[in-house]
Amino acid sequence: MRAKRKIFAILKAVWYNKIMKVFVIAMTMEARPVLREMDDVAAMKFGDIPAVIGRLYGEKTAVVTCGVGKVNAAMGAQLAIDKFGADVIINLGVAGGLNDGVKIGEIYAVSETVQFDVDLVQINGTPLGTLNEFQTPYLPLTCGAGFEQKKVATADRFNDDRRDYLLLKNVFGADIRDMECAAIAQVCAHNKKTMYAYKIISDLAGNGSSTEQYKRNIETCFKTEAERLYDVLSRSEKA
Numbered sequence: 001m002r003a004k005r006k007i008f009a010i011l012k013a014v015w016y017n018k019i020m021k022v023f024v025i026a027m028t029m030e031a032r033p034v035l036r037e038m039d040d041v042a043a044m045k046f047g048d049i050p051a052v053i054g055r056l057y058g059e060k061t062a063v064v065t066c067g068v069g070k071v072n073a074a075m076g077a078q079l080a081i082d083k084f085g086a087d088v089i090i091n092l093g094v095a096g097g098l099n100d101g102v103k104i105g106e107i108y109a110v111s112e113t114v115q116f117d118v119d120l121v122q123i124n125g126t127p128l129g130t131l132n133e134f135q136t137p138y139l140p141l142t143c144g145a146g147f148e149q150k151k152v153a154t155a156d157r158f159n160d161d162r163r164d165y166l167l168l169k170n171v172f173g174a175d176i177r178d179m180e181c182a183a184i185a186q187v188c189a190h191n192k193k194t195m196y197a198y199k200i201i202s203d204l205a206g207n208g209s210s211t212e213q214y215k216r217n218i219e220t221c222f223k224t225e226a227e228r229l230y231d232v233l234s235r236s237e238k239a
Contacts, residue, residue, distance in 0.1 A: 018085030019053060021236060022062040023092055024076045026180050029218075030093045031065045033226040038063070046079055053084070057230055062086070066180070069156050070115065073180035077187040087238050088194045089187075094221045095152065095178035095199040096210055098168055102150060102175055102201050104213075105220040107228050109147035110197035112138040113182040116164075116172055117155035128171060129153075131186060137172070139185040141195050144235035150175035152199060154182035158210065165205050176201070196236040200224050 025031040034056065035041070041054035049072075053062040062084045066076025073091075080086040091110075102108060114129040114137045121128055129137035143149050153174035157164070168174045181197045188195040200221040203213035 018087075019060050019062045020086065020238065021059070021088045021090060021233065022064060022080035022084050022086035023090045024064050024066055024073065024080055024180075024184055025091070026066060026068045026073065026093050028065055029222070030225070031063055033222055033229060034063055034092070036226075037229060046083060049076060049079060051079070051083070056233055059233065061233070069179050070154065070183035073183040074187050077184040078191075081187070081191050081193060086193065088196065088236055089184060090232065090236050091181055091184050091195065091197040092225065092232060093178070093180070093199065094202040094214070094218065095176045095181075096158075096214075097201040097204040098153075098165070098175055098177060099205075102204070104201050104204060104217050105224050107147065107198055107200045107224050107232075108150040108176065109143040110141050110152045110176075110181060110199060111143055111149040112140045113152040113154060113185050113197065114138045114172055114174070115155065115182040115186070116153040116168060116174070116177075117157070134189075139182065139189055141185060141197055142236075142239045144196055144198070144232065146231060146235060147198065150199070152176045152178055152181045152197065154178055154180060160205075160210050194237075194239040196232075198228075198232050 038054040038056050043052050051064045064076045064080050066072045151174045153168050202217045202221050203210040
């Protein structure tokens with residue numbers, strides 16, 4: 001009961017003094033570099049989705065660890081808006097590279113993103129990847145200064161399927177693939193919220209098993225995340 005009262009008091013404070021920036025991050029291990037830098041933290045859960053509020057480099061911030069995949073990502077983004085009053089959503093995490101324009105362990109800002117597994121071509125006559133309520137496949141994001149910009153394609157699959165690779169390369173011209181970014185962008189577009197996304201490359205298409213690369217490079221990615229975290233936060237401002 002005491003814990004519930006504490007959470008209610010925290011949420012009441014948030015309601016009257018909203019948190020502008022909220023990180024929406026898929027996995028707990030991706031969230032750890034952020035959480036390690038936070039002070040004055042309070043943890044809570046909304047259903048099965050954990051969240052933490054506190055101060056990151058002196059700035060009031062929240063972290064929602066949404067889980068992997070598009071539905072989880074969309075729920076996490078909407079939760080960030082509804083519960084914390086987020087004006088800025090920051091999606092941060094690891095992802096797969098699709099061409100030699102990206103490098104293992106490097107971080108990139110996302111300029112635009114698409115759900116490449118959405119197919120309404122037959123019924124709407126719109127290009128592959130176009131959501132029913134939009135006219136073009138890619139949704140634009142706001143980019144933080146000082147980061148190289150790349151395009152991200154999102155779907156609910158992690159694989160080495162060559163058909164996916166050719167689709168992403170030849171049809172979408174994507175640089176990076178992940179499982180959350182475009183779903184969060186869809187939520188932000190509907191809520192008229194500013195979104196930033198930053199992706200750190202854990203594996204490259206054509207360099208062998210993505211799974212083995214991911215396992216081998218994940219700690220390098222987290223080191224990059226920790227090193228660039230201040231820049232990510234400070235350069236992600238409300239548009």
